[in-house]
Amino acid sequence: MATDVSTLHHAPAKQRRGWLEWITTVDHKKIGIMYAVTAFLFFVIGGLEALLIRLQLGSSQNAILTPEAYNQVFTMHGTTMVFMAIMPVNAGFMNYFVPLMIGAGDMAYPRMNAMSYWLLLFGGIVMYSSFVFGGGAPDAGWFAYAPLTSTTYSVTRGMDYWVLGLQLLGVSSLAGSVNIIVTIIRLRAPGMRFNRMPLFVWMSFVTSFLLIFALPSITVGITLLFFDRNFGTNFFLPAAGGDPLLWQHLFWFFGHPEVYIMILPAFGVVSEMLPVFSRKPIFGYEFVAYSGVAIGVLGFTVWAHHMFATNLGVIADTFFAAASMLISVPTGVKIFNWLATLWRGELRFKTPMLFSLGFIAMFVIGGISGVSLAAAPFDLQVTDSYFVVAHFHYVLFGGAVFALFGAAYYWFPKITGKMMSERIGKWHFWILLLGFNLTFFPQHMLGLQGMPRRVWTYQQNQGWDFYNLLSTIGSFCIAFATLVFIVNFIISLRKGAPAGNDPWDAATLEWATTSPPPAHNFDVEYIVHSRRPLWDNKYSGEGRGMTINYDFHPHLPPPSFAPIIFSFGLFVLAYGMLNLASAPLIGIPIILVALAIAFVGMNRWVGEIAQDPVL
Amino acid sequence: MAHGHDEHAPIEHEAHHSHAKLYVIIFFILLVMTGIEIAIPIVNETVLHMAKQLEVALLLALMTIKGAIVMMFYMHLKGDRRMFGTLFVFPIVCVLLMMLGFFALFQPELW
Amino acid sequence: MAQAVVRDIDKNDPGRGLDLRKLGMWTFLGSEVFFFGALVVTHLSMRGVVAPSSSKTNLNVEGVRELFGYNVLTSILAFILLTSSLTMVLALDGVKTNNQKRFRFWLGATIACGLIFLGGQVYEFYHIVHEGVTIKNMMFGSTFFFVTGFHGTHVAVGIVWLTSLLVSAIRHPERYNAGNYMAVELGGLYWHFVDLVWVLIFTVIYLI
Known part of the structure; x- marks a missing residue:
């Protein structure tokens, strides 16, 4: 035209x-805020469900929840945290900061971006409405193993709500990922080559590809499940010729890349924060970026390590064990790069830095237990025990959630124009670190002592009381820490000190505009000449990091x-x-x-x- | 929206060169290949008696060539920017590997 | 044009000058590849299970093979979908050469081919169900209906898409022309992708 x-x-x-x-709104910044706030609400809901779980397991033969209610609560806890808390918080930060970091005015498809958000909200509502209309929430676990999902064992409509809620969330993620990919390929500022992109943008890019490649598999799986439950097919019902393992393959072909979908953006934000608070560039930029790509690719070859106990055969077990251990190589590369970034840096222990360091420490613990789980013989001993629960909470809570809290402290000034309180922030960090370890470290011991996961209760003479009590106390510490965060958030929003454009003296483009940025993001066009445009302009000489094109007309x-x-x-x-x-x-x-x-x-x-x- | 080829070129409204002839030729090639595909199992059963594996391999090869022709000429990947082809062909390769993986896992007797 | 605001990346950048919508379309089709890959592999993994799950049908293994294997109807369907790919690409050729008449004629022909294909598929389903195989009583049947049904759904979506293009082309003559044909090209890409999936299904499900 x-x-x-x-x-x-x-x-x-x-x-x-x-x-x-x-x-x-079709503004990526407003949509990003809505994503993050909605996801945090779901995080709180999922956290309350976790408290119920811990209350029930706090002592032996407890009966705070009925077994049916317990199944519903732990299913919704997992589903909420994975699909409605961590993924959308990631999506929210990506939405807000990917365009800013690459110097773009908006996402590639602003309206589709808004649609992604609304589908997230509506998907969450569909799933939670099962409590009211479905006669009970989903109760077969977030992994929804067949035949637990069959109408024989899951008698309420809960799993149907689960399927349809996930379909909406899936469309949301698919549209969001296509959007991010196109934005990154096409809307980078002049001079912002692929190998000059901030590492958070790199990780968002990889994550989005993981999503568009992994989601179709679970879409097929849940559609088959919906037909099984509603239209009389028998895909997953062994009595009628179906195969429950088919579900596990389809689910984990999605489910394993999913864990990288949750953790890679966290790797990205940590790779942004560490250099800023160490006052030196990231060590080995290429290695950090490409190891993220390697993790993404390898992530598709390891799904069956969730299925060692299903008798895949020695060769398959060996292959998947070896591939899973191989992933620790690029992950280790990242961790050593982060440590080398800290080495001889001028460390500034602001709250985001504390969370980044906490992230590294906790993630390493989770990573090591992960490598041990990759060994099929060991996995057979502890599979479906609390050891596994401890492991994935160390990588997803100790990993992703710590990094994302750090990101919230790091980017709050940009989003609101105000600083968050450092004093309360530090309290938040230390209480969270204490509570987190108190909750999940004892679960390693519980697992090694043989306590199975997903159980409603246990006997007094099994010797699991003490560690379970510790874990329950810890979970309330986490809840208190989250409360501290909320208080800090509200106080800072009202009375926070003004932040200015660049409170951390950071290196990337989002700090070149005002806080909060105007609707069109940038008044001028930046032509980028380095990986750290702001630092190089400031410390190497004007024009070394970026130059400015004033003849620029943003369009919204x-x-x-x-x-x-x-x-x-x-x-x-x-x-x-x-x-x-x-x-x-x-x-x-x-x-x-x-x-x-x-x-x-x-x-x-x-x-x-x-x-x-x-x- | 004159961004078909290069949006930095001046917006052009004059007609492009027609490739209709090429498309019709491609169509007949695809048609013949489909005919061969249909014929292979029948001929094999009545005359040739090849091993089943060979028949399957032939069919898959023909299918791959047909698909490649559709992608290159009808979806214009030939001569288009490489990014589009990469975005599409990389998933195809990944899916083939995934299918092999599933196939191996579901037919453990093959090991 | 909003894309006019899209700024110039580096000269040698692989993303330079790419059309935003086409880029998104290819990315989406990459995701669709995985969708059909998962569907087809489900069928291939389960097709060995021919034992009827309830004894409503008397078919044995050979009977099932015969019922689902190649027949005249499926080759007609393959022919029709192949033709529709030709007509689609001719429609795009028409709009690119500013020949509105050819554009509309071939677009209409594509839609007609799609409708005939869907009709044929409905007839095929009816025939198979009539022989006693339903989505419920046999794994082979369940997965078969699933794969071909999802393909049929994509054909239906494609028909809606192309019809809306045709309607808008008739209501606003000259809206699509040699300078503005991306909407047609995108619809065409989707349509060819659906044809591509049929190339796979025809070989893997019917012939092998």
Whole structure:
């Protein structure tokens, strides 16, 4: 369309105010904030579920929860933390900072970006609505092993809600990942070559590829499961010729890359924070970047190490054990690079730095227990025990969550323009570190003593009382630490000291703009000449890191209702699908209404594209 | 939206050169190959009596060539920017490996 | 044009000058490759299980092979989808050469081929169910219906997509032209991908 270019630089036609501004926004920064806040709410909900689990297991033969309720709570704890807390917090930081770090004005597809967020929210609502409408929440674990998921063993509608919620979350992640990939390939500032991108951008790039390659596998798996539960197929039911292991293969082919999807962005933020607080560049940039790629590739070859106990055969066991151990090489490369970055640095122990260091220490513990689990003979001894629970909490909580809290402290000034309180922040860190280790370290011992995971309770004479009590006390420390964070967040938001553009004296482009950045991110165009544009400009001489092009006209797409309408259509569609088999007379009309809503959204969307061809 | 080839070129509205002839030729090549594919199992059963493995290998080879032709000419990957091809072919290679992996795991007697 | 604001990366950068929407389309198709890969491998892993799960059908192994194997109908379907790929690429050729008439004719022909294909598939499903194999009573049948059903769903989505293109081309003549054909090219990429999947399904499921 040969539109006159000058007409495109006007301010967005209708700037909406108040809550409408948030509903219609296509600004990657607002969407990033919504992602992070929503994910934190789910983190709190998932944390409350964890407290219930720990209360129940605090002493032997406890009966705070019924066995049925316990199954629901631990299933929702895992599902929430994986799909609705850690992944969307990552997505939120990526949304906010990938465009800023590469010097772009927005994501490649701003409207699709908004759709990704709304589908996350709606997916979470679908899943949690099972408590109310489904007769009970999902209760077969976040791994949903067949035949526990069959209608014989999971009698409520919970697993159907789980499937449909995950479908929405899957579409959300898929769209978000395509968006990130295209943004990184295409919207980098001039001079921002691939090998000059900040490491967080590198890790976001790898993570997004992992997502688009891994998600289809679970999409197929949960669709088969939905048919098994609703339409009488027998894919996973051995009595009728199906194969429960088929589920495990499809699930873990997604599930193992998934753990890297959760941890790689954390590696990225730590690789950003450590150099800033060590006052020297990252050691071995290429190694940190490419080891992330290597982890991503190898991550697809190790899925069956979750299945050693299913008798795959010696050759398969050997292959998957060796491949899993191989992953420790690129991971180790990263850890040594981080340590070398600290070496002889001028360390400044601000809160983000403390979290980064805590991350390294905790992740190494989790990594070492991970390597030991990769050895098939050892795995057979401790599989499905609390040793495994301890392991993955060390990498996902000690790893991902520590790094993400660090990222929150690191980037809070950029997002809000205010500093977070260092004093409360340090309290937060030390209480969290203490509580975390108190909770999860004893679980190594419990596992080695043979306590199985996913059990509702245990006998008094089994000798597991003491460590379980420690673990429960620790979990309340974690809850208290999170409360401290919330208090710090609220106080800092109201009375935090003004941050200025670049409070940490950092190196990457997001600190070149104001805090918070304007809607169009940058008033000028930066032409990048180095990996550390801000530092090189400051310390090596003006123009060494980046130069400025003032002849620059940012363009922003106008706010849009289309994404939320379309997503809402899919949300309603989920409820139609739920009723399709059990009550087609209700289900089919709901599906038709849902398709009509989605069509209205899509129609608006297409119309807006015709005016302004950005998806 | 004149970004078909290079958006830094001046926006061009004049018509591109037509490739209709090439597309029709490609179509007939694909048609013949599909015919051969259909014929292979029948001929093998009645006349040739090749080993089943050889038949499967032949069919897979023909399938690969057909797919490659569709991708190169109908999806324009030939002559297009390499990034597009990479984004599409890399997953195909990965999926083939994944399928081999699944196949091996589900047929342990092959080991 | 919003893309006009997309700034110039380095001269030798692999991302320079790429169309944003086409880039997203290829990325998405890369994901679809994994989707169909997982579907087909499910079928291949499970096809050995021909034992009926409930004794509603009297088919033995050979009977199942015969029922699902190559027949005249499936080769007609393959032919139709192949033709639709040709018509699609001719439609794109039409819009690129500013020939609106050819563009619309071949686009309409593509949609027609898609509809015939879907009709043929419905007939095939009906036939197989009539022989006593349903999605419920045999693993071979379940996975077969799943793979071909998902492919059919993609054909249906493609038909909706191309129809909306055709409608918009008729309502706004000259909207798509030699200077603006990306929307047609994207629809075409999706359509060819669906054809590509059929190349795989035809060989792997019907012939082997």
